[in-house]
Amino acid sequence: MNFLQSSVGRKVLMAITGQLMVLFVVVHLLGNSTIFIGLINSYAEHLHSLGPFVWVFRLALLAMVLIHAYYGIQVTLENRAATPQKYAVNRQLKVSLAGSSMIWTGLTLACFIVYHLCHFTARLTSDVAGFAGQVPGDVYRMLVTSFSHGLTVFVYVAAMVALCFHLFHGIQSFFQTMGWNSECSLPLFSKLGKVVAVIVLIGYGSIPVAILAGILS
Template identity: 85%
Template sequence: MNFLKSSVGRKVLMAITGQLMVLFVVVHLLGNSTIFIGLINSYAEHLHSLGPFVWLFRLVLLAMVLIHAFFGIQVTLENRAATPQKYAVNRTLKVSLASSSMIWTGLTLVLFIVYHLCHFTARLTSDVASYAGQVPGDVYKMVLGSFQHGLISFVYVAAMCALCLHLYHGIQSFFQTMGWNNDTSLPLISCIGRALAVIFLLGYSSIPVFILTGILS
């Protein structure tokens, strides 16, 4: 309990849950990319054949999101309450857009995940309603039909911009919180973290963009 009460303890917990979610983002991107070689249906079928493990995995992932979001909101509120607003010199000058918007990009991602689960997993929205109850069903056709709607593609690309901004700062922040960096390694770690964030943006966004433009049909 003392660990969770200390701001260092909460930051460590946020860093670990954050990095586990980054691992999921890597694996999910690789899985989704099978759409380009026509294998997304076999991939989805393979995943669903894991049975109870899928539910275990979902529960763990849900716990990660809840812990990360809860402490993220708490730490932000505490920091705001502790920081006097008026400084003779504007201290936020050195703060990047990515680091100062962590709470907003994080909340955007929580909203996106809720929408995304209602969309492709529960299939509650009208564009995919005809696939409801099919496990996993024709995921390729479902994704294709969905991203042919400009608004849906736009929402996904906007959410991927939020993901990119969040991880642009978040990946290097993990190494800093864990104390796994020094003055020499920090620039390299920052560079790799930022490159990964951009790869996620381009990789994930390419699916709606390629479908909307008819490259993938």
């Protein structure tokens, strides 16, 4: 059986793509945080000046999302098939809500990514239609306009909650899958994953919330 069919092989692939996306998420968060020091427009300008690299980067990210999602769905379907009958009483000692909802938080994030790209990248939705012509343009104004709508803020915050859940399980899982765990490192990685997940939630969540609350305007 080759690497891409094997249980561990696919898991490793998911772990690596997942972890690279976590890195992206962290870098993206650092970039976005420039909004709090008023530098987001120049940050966006700087990114767009990279030219073709932006597309290389976007395609690489797309590939990671697709690989991660494809194997995630495949493995989940296999796992469901392996457990045809559930227990009448289901008491779990260790399984976390984050762990057992990976497929749902994952699918939620997939939908969110599509929406997010349509929203701020392609600018197809009505609230940002005015910014569609100018890329990157006044990103700060675009965000403020967009996140003045409660519903949009809710969608973004909800997605970040899903991401937080996903990372709660996902980050520690990466270390285990790569085989880097020992008896003492496991709880440490587990804590680290949770801390990163919460930072990501607070970091990303703070932007729309701050705008809605009128802190950024």
